[in-house]
Amino acid sequence: MTMPTTTLAESCEQCEDPIPLLAGPVVTIEGERLCPRCAAEVPRCDECAVRARDRALTVHDTSRCTECRIGWTQCGDCDRYSRETTAIIGGSDVCESCAENYTRCDDCGDRAAVTVTVEGDRGVCEPCEREDYHPCADCSTLIRDSYTYCDDCADTSTGHAGIHTWDYKPTPVFHGRGPLFLGLELELKLPRGVLSEAADTAIKHLGGLGYLKEDGSISPWGFELVTHPMSPEFAREEFPWGLLTRLRLLGAYTDDTVGIHVHLSRAGFSSPAHAYRWLKFVYRNEAPVTTLARRRHSQWAEFTPAARARAVTDAKGLRDPDHYIPRYQAVNVQPAETFELRIFASSVKPQQVKAALGFAAASVEYTRELSAAQIARRRGWEWAAFTAWVANRRPDYSALYSEMEALQCAS
Template structure:
């Protein structure tokens, strides 16, 4: 009896095949005949993976390839990206390369040195305060936006229409002089301008020198408005940026003439100031000098001034008196040393505002029987008026609250 023919199997999946006539070296079943062949191993790819070249790979051969994060096809030479994983060369054309990490990214941020970085690397840089471009180094502005101090500091004669802030009738105007290095002046000027907004402006001052600092001037403010609304954090910020004070710079405080009840009120206020020179100068942190003198002739001229005789400044001493009486609408108190410490500047404003209110109701009986001119009487009054807490705190710090 003839022997049965040998079983023929599919060379790809080993499925039994019916006898073939004629037989082939690599017989295939009907399923494998219709299955794409792997470009890697040249076998039918029952698990099919498309490549970026429109080829097919089987599950075994695909392990050496990477899936493109954009087109979902496999590539043998992937390009690494930020956030999207590897991509093929074709999809990589939609990306740009970060100059820091050298990965591809869909969006880059430009640096001020004409290079660009991805969002991750951008976190290592500071943005320009003006245009948001990233800055190489530690500056606040890119090379295109670096301000000139002249953009923010007006000349000495600048005098805009006053903007009144708060409720009168007593309004105060602060003039604070500060110095900077030439390199820091631009940054400090821009910081101050932005912080002050409509509350103030900056001016050149001949005693400081052009480009070496400026005078910060506020529009008229009520005392309460000044304490509550002035950007007091500006002062330490300026100091951190390089601003400083020395014996050549000071603080002037203007007080509105309209805030006084009568010429007698003005007389009492000036008299109180000049009678308490030692205490006033201690609070002011500055002794009488050629720029803010407690001159004897000025003290003697208070009576004449109250009567309307003051054509050349208190006691004919001109503007450089402790109280300059020449401005048309204000009295300018020139006695204070400059400061970038908020409490010291607040105390200067509080001293002027408190002394105006203290002398407003000061009577002859208060003066003759209750020692109303004396400093201790004023401090006692201060303790009963918590609005002037910065002044009282400064007096405590200076040990002159008695």
């Protein structure tokens, strides 16, 4: 029997009905073979007029097929496509219309999903807030890092008259005999009610050896105890170590936001090669050094490959005016006259503070005469060689060695 001439042997892939020969040609849309009736039901792209199911709305209330949307981006809010989108800090890319729903940061000018209110009822994005602001030392108002108090608290601060502003820097008075001098910066926190008594106590015991400063990282109450330059011997024998116990009894405390910084005089190094050996020793021994420092992965004292690679330049004190060197490194090399060792967690325990000063002095003296032969044959860069050197000089570094033993990093 002959098949009727009015049908084909294939069916429409949408309605599954046979496609009559006389109904018109088979239409292929997005890989599917459709009968003319089903093909006519597929809408056309508003741009190229080709029939397409995979169309999407644009911000202009038109529909575009996949090909015509190349180079267009879907708005993260309204889901429509646009040729121009705006990146939202803390959010997604959005079309120009939806971008108007977001507030601009008053500092960087970019639009942000969330803004934080800072002094002056200004709104800043979270990255700007993290980078440039901290709480007022008296209240919770966010102020710029270069200030201690907000405008409202500045004139009525409960701070002590003997606590100088953060930028106070008197002419240094050297104590002891060099060539190496150490400057101690000890950040301490205090309960609000004892700040005045603690400041009086510290000033009395320090005498002319040091002074107190405000610091934005010590909030809401506390101070930074800063000494004039001291030789290591003077620090061991003449610093009023009993002061730390008195401050602890008054309620002084520390947490992971405060630290000990030790400034080492550049003049205490015999040569740029000596400074290089010292920097390299500190950075090569990150694990035991941070164990001794009681502080790992601190954002205020970072061990970075860039700092380690820059040791030769930093040892020579060279500066590229077009290249910014971060301050918050394990060793801050910004000061012209000193290296600032920033690795140690703060403490009110005399042994731990003595250990910080002891490590600063011992590491300088250890690397002073460190030779190529000692490095090659006796593994001079390694921590074990250093701890053996310290163990043989315990009278000078007894607190350092005791702290190494307590923290199990004495070998």
